[in-house]
Amino acid sequence: MKEPQSSLFNKQDSSNPVDHNPAKFNRKPITAATAQQKVADYVRLIDTETISLYTAGGRFLAEDVQAPHPYPHFRRSGMDGYAVIASDIAQASSDHMIWLQVIDNIPCGQTPSVPLIQGTAARIMTGAMVPDEADTVVMLEMTESRQAEGKEWVGLKRSVEQGRNITPIGLEIQAGDMLLTKGAQIGAGEISVLATFGVHEVEVYRRPQVAIFSTGTELLSVEQPIEPGKIRNSNSYMLAEQVKAAGGEPHVLGAIMDDLELARTTMLQALSSYDIVISSGGVSVGDYDVMGDLVRSDEVEMLFNKISMRPGSVTTGAVKDGKLLFALSGNPGACFVGCELLVRPTIRQMMNSKHDYLPEWTATLGHDYHKINSFTRYVRGSIAVEEGKIVAYPASLDESSVMVTIKDSDCLIVIPPTSEVLPAGTTVSVLRLSRS
Numbered sequence: 001m002k003e004p005q006s007s008l009f010n011k012q013d014s015s016n017p018v019d020h021n022p023a024k025f026n027r028k029p030i031t032a033a034t035a036q037q038k039v040a041d042y043v044r045l046i047d048t049e050t051i052s053l054y055t056a057g058g059r060f061l062a063e064d065v066q067a068p069h070p071y072p073h074f075r076r077s078g079m080d081g082y083a084v085i086a087s088d089i090a091q092a093s094s095d096h097m098i099w100l101q102v103i104d105n106i107p108c109g110q111t112p113s114v115p116l117i118q119g120t121a122a123r124i125m126t127g128a129m130v131p132d133e134a135d136t137v138v139m140l141e142m143t144e145s146r147q148a149e150g151k152e153w154v155g156l157k158r159s160v161e162q163g164r165n166i167t168p169i170g171l172e173i174q175a176g177d178m179l180l181t182k183g184a185q186i187g188a189g190e191i192s193v194l195a196t197f198g199v200h201e202v203e204v205y206r207r208p209q210v211a212i213f214s215t216g217t218e219l220l221s222v223e224q225p226i227e228p229g230k231i232r233n234s235n236s237y238m239l240a241e242q243v244k245a246a247g248g249e250p251h252v253l254g255a256i257m258d259d260l261e262l263a264r265t266t267m268l269q270a271l272s273s274y275d276i277v278i279s280s281g282g283v284s285v286g287d288y289d290v291m292g293d294l295v296r297s298d299e300v301e302m303l304f305n306k307i308s309m310r311p312g313s314v315t316t317g318a319v320k321d322g323k324l325l326f327a328l329s330g331n332p333g334a335c336f337v338g339c340e341l342l343v344r345p346t347i348r349q350m351m352n353s354k355h356d357y358l359p360e361w362t363a364t365l366g367h368d369y370h371k372i373n374s375f376t377r378y379v380r381g382s383i384a385v386e387e388g389k390i391v392a393y394p395a396s397l398d399e400s401s402v403m404v405t406i407k408d409s410d411c412l413i414v415i416p417p418t419s420e421v422l423p424a425g426t427t428v429s430v431l432r433l434s435r436s
C-alpha cells in the first residue's frame with residue numbers, strides 16, 4: 001500500500017487507516033428535501049451553444065421562440081377536391097345536379113392562377129392554397145367530372161356547408177405567439193415547431209460535463225475476471241447512464257483504490273475539469289471510507305453528509321469554487337437513489353429545466369411493507385394500473401446493497417418514517433423514474 005503523502009488527516013491513509021476522529025460518527029441528518037434545496041442554492045445556469053436543429057433532440061432550449069408568422073400562413077385545402085363558392089352549389093341534389101366549369105388546377109406548392117367567379121371551380125389538392133374567392137372545398141369522391149365543348153366540368157349532387165375543408169390562416173398559431181420558452185426540452189413535437197418556423201439553428205444549454213469515479217480497492221474493471229473478495233465496478237456505468245438520461249454528458253474516470261491522497265487528487269482534478277463530480281463509495285464510517293474524510297477537510301465546503309433517507313443515508317454533498325460534488329454511497333441501491341434525487345435535478349436545473357425533480361404521483365401500496373425505519377424510505381418498485389387505480393409494488397429485494405432489482409423498477413415508493421407495518425392499500429407518493 002501507498003505511504004501517505006498528505007497531512008490532511010493525521011494517520012489517515014490505507015496503510016494505517018484507523019481514524020478516531022469522532023466527527024465521522026456525529027453526522028447531522030437533514031431531510032432529502034432540505035438536501036435538494038441546499039444543492040439547488042448552488043446551481044448556476046450553464047453557458048449556451050448554437051447547434052443544428054438536426055442534433056437538437058433531447059437538449060434544453062436557451063432561447064424563447066416566438067412565431068414570426070401565423071400557421072398555416074395561407075388558407076389551406078384539407079382534401080383533394082374542388083374549391084368552390086358554396087352559394088353556387090346550395091341547391092344541388094340527386095335530382096338536380098349542378099355543374100361548375102373547372103377553370104384552374106392547383107397542386108400543392110402553387111398559387112391559384114385565375115380568380116374564381118360564380119359558376120366556376122378549381123381542382124385542388126390537399127395542402128394547396130385555396131383561391132381567395134372560394135369558401136369551400138368539396139371532396140373528389142362527392143363529384144363527377146366531364147368534358148364538354150372543349151371545357152372541363154365538375155358536377156355535384158349535394159350542397160356542402162360553407163367553410164368545409166378549408167383550414168383558416170393562423171388556426172394553429174398566430175403571428176407573435178410564444179411557441180417555446182427557455183428550458184423546454186426539445187423532443188419530436190418541439191423539433192416540428194422549430195422546423196415549421198425555420199429555426200434551423202437552435203440556442204441550447206451546453207450539456208453539463210459530469211465526472212464519475214468510484215472508490216474501492218475491491219473494484220475490478222468490467223473487463224477483468226472475478227477474483228475472491230473483489231467485484232466489478234458497476235456503479236460508474238450505472239451512474240453514467242443516469243447522467244445521460246438526465247441530459248448530462250458522463251465521463252467515467254474509472255475506479256481508484258481506497259487511498260486518501262489518490263482520492264484527493266482525483267477529486268480535485270475532476271472538480272477543475274468538469275462541471276459536476278460524482279463519486280461512489282467510501283462515504284460511510286469505515287476505516288477506508290476516504291470520501292467521507294475528504295469532504296470534512298478544508299478542500300471543499302461540505303453541504304451535508306447525512307440525509308434522513310434510506311437507502312442513501314450517507315449521501316454527501318459538497319461544493320468547491322461553485323462546482324458541486326456528490327459523494328454517493330457505494331451500495332448500488334443507495335448510489336442509484338442518491339443520483340436520482342440529487343444529481344439528476346442538478347443537471348436539469350443547470351439547463352433551466354422546469355421538470356427538474358422526479359415527477360410525483362399518488363398511488364396505492366400494492367402489498368404490505370414490513371420494514372420499519374425512522375428515516376424516509378425511497379423503495380424501488382413497479383407501477384401497475386389496476387381497475388383504474390395506480391398501484392405501486394415494492395421490489396422483493398430492496399436493500400441498499402442489492403443491485404439486481406434496480407433494473408425492474410419504474411418508481412421509488414416514498415415510505416415515510418414508521419414504526420409499524422404499512423398495509424397494502426395505503427395511499428403513498430411515488431416518484432416516477434424516467435424509464436416509466
Ligand SMILES: Nc1nc2c(c(=O)[nH]1)N[C@H]1C(S)=C(S)[C@@H](COP(=O)(O)OP(=O)(O)OC[C@H]3O[C@@H](n4cnc5c(N)ncnc54)[C@H](O)[C@@H]3O)O[C@H]1N2
Pocket residue numbers: 214215216218219231232233234235236280281282283284285286289311312313314328329330331332334400401
Ligand atoms: N458501522 C457502520 N457501517 C455502515 C454504516 C454505518 O452507518 N455504520 N452505513 C451503512 C450504509 S447505510 C451504507 S449505504 C454503506 C455505505 O458505504 P459506503 O458508501 O462507504 O460504500 P463502500 O463501503 O465503499 O461500499 C459499500 C458496498 O458497495 C460496494 N461498492 C462500492 N463501490 C462499488 C461500485 N463502484 N460498483 C459496485 N459496488 C460497489 C462495496 O463493495 C460494498 O459492498 O455503509 C454501511 N456501513
Ligand code: MOO
Pocket residue numbers: 309310311312313314315329331333334400
Ligand atoms: O446509506 Mo444506506 O444506503 O442508508 O442503507
